Amino acid sequence: MTEPSETTTRSETSDDAPRTDGGTVDDRGDDVGTADTVRVMTFNVRYDTAEDGDLAWPNRKEHVASVIRFHRPDVVGLQEPLEHQLDYLREQLPAYDWVGVGRIDGEAEGEHGPVGFRRDRFTLRDHNTFWLSETPHVTGSKHPEASYPRMATWVELHDERAGATFVACNTHFEHRSARAREESAHLLRRRLTDVAGDLPTVVVGDLNCTEDDPPYRVLTAVEGDGRRLYDAQYHAIYGHHGPTLTFNRFDGETKKIDYVFVTEDASAVQHAVVADHWDGEPPSDHAPVVADVRFTN
Template sequence: MLPLVLLTTACGGVPEVQGDLLQVMTFNIRWPAPTDGPNQWRFRRDAMAEYLLEADPQLAALQEVADEQLAFLAADGEPLRWAPPANVLMRSARDVAWIDTTTVALPGGDYPRAAVLVAFEWRGRRGTFVAAHLNGGPDALAQVELLLARLAGWPRPWIVAGDFNAFTQPEDRCPVLDRYRVVLCNRAADRLRAAGFVDAWAAVHGEAPGSTGTGFEPPEDRWWPPFDARIDWIMATPEAVPVAVEIDDPLTPADRPLSDHRPVRAWFRLPGPAPTARSPGT
């Protein structure tokens, strides 16, 4: 593997003791577009594999994973579930047991979208992890409504991670920043909040802005929007308490970003396992 440069944006930092915290990740790894020049997949793939190995999340939602990327990333032997043609990949560590899993095709939009649901057990604790890739614009609401309907009956807490194609700006900002009109008007995160989900980044960092796009530019050359520019999200129901959240900025040895998105990682404290039933008289 090639050496990896890893920068982070995290006001609270990564918890020093992670043994009892579930780490989840979302990362749009960018499909292998032949027009990407120096950012083509063949220049990124070794550093990408090294980053995922180093980060070592228990559960990861990866988007835009094409066939050749799947074959490369599957070489490490971690459990995977892939949702073509939407190219969403659910990846987990070996210490996570899968109780049930399904793929949900999401409606609307010019591109196929999907989500992968996995009911999991980790260290005696259960929950459901959703790896998703949503559309920008009005289709997102219908996609979230379908996800919420499908989650009914699955074990809680529910953790949804993915590329939402959505910023957090209010409706009246849409005409001001025409370049981002579609994503600014996206209400997917608001609908999840209304359903009781908590934005992990905001829970840990408050109103501190974050940005998860790179444009394949190194950090010093990047245009940073003057607002909270996260389009990659991790949200969870209140039973899962976010302890730390960071937005990484991994670079290749050539100082190029691994993707046009930045990965987001969150560490959750989950509800404890149910007490073991005792025999009468003990």
């Protein structure tokens, strides 16, 4: 597998390049959306603040729910919703069960980082939240340089349709301190090894960094503590669809900071950044990212 720094792109690879499932991509399309693929989404929905004016949550919430409903992720990780925002999405998206807590008190206070999954397809086998700090087990703890507590929520799911068991983890890194982000990446990689063991794993989230920054390199490095992660955008069998930048600040595309990663035993089938708008207005200041993933074990 190659990472972006090695300069190989989808457009530079042959149509008969090897696939991770042993075939070639000259039969592209035959296995997209099949019963054993899991559609995974990451979506920073932007916390509810009056400072957003016409783009505040009350004017966007229907669009946020509509994006999730229309694109039908099987598993979705959200960043930034407050308790009342998540309550609204629970009501609007009854097909999903949600796991996650507020980052301040481990209950309802502060931004949440929940994982939602389709209850008719998956059985929840285990779940937990840890904080991106020097004491990950301490509720509400934060890195010394972080502005706020940051956390990661994971679920172990059994796919009743495909028969596979896998771990899905959702996270949101610090937005100011580069040191906190880098150390969070090291911690995440170590903790996921403890949590998931040898189960195939998908990690989604807003990392508040680009591909050129240390946290991304930590997560995708060949060497390092724990299991290596692969950016689904560059390892999807059928490549990437749509724009490549995800953070728009409500005023246009700026950079890619939202990701779907997989471990080597999970095959990304296709990957996309969702560019849905309503009369020119996006549903959030981040675009959702989706990947269809195949888990085997």
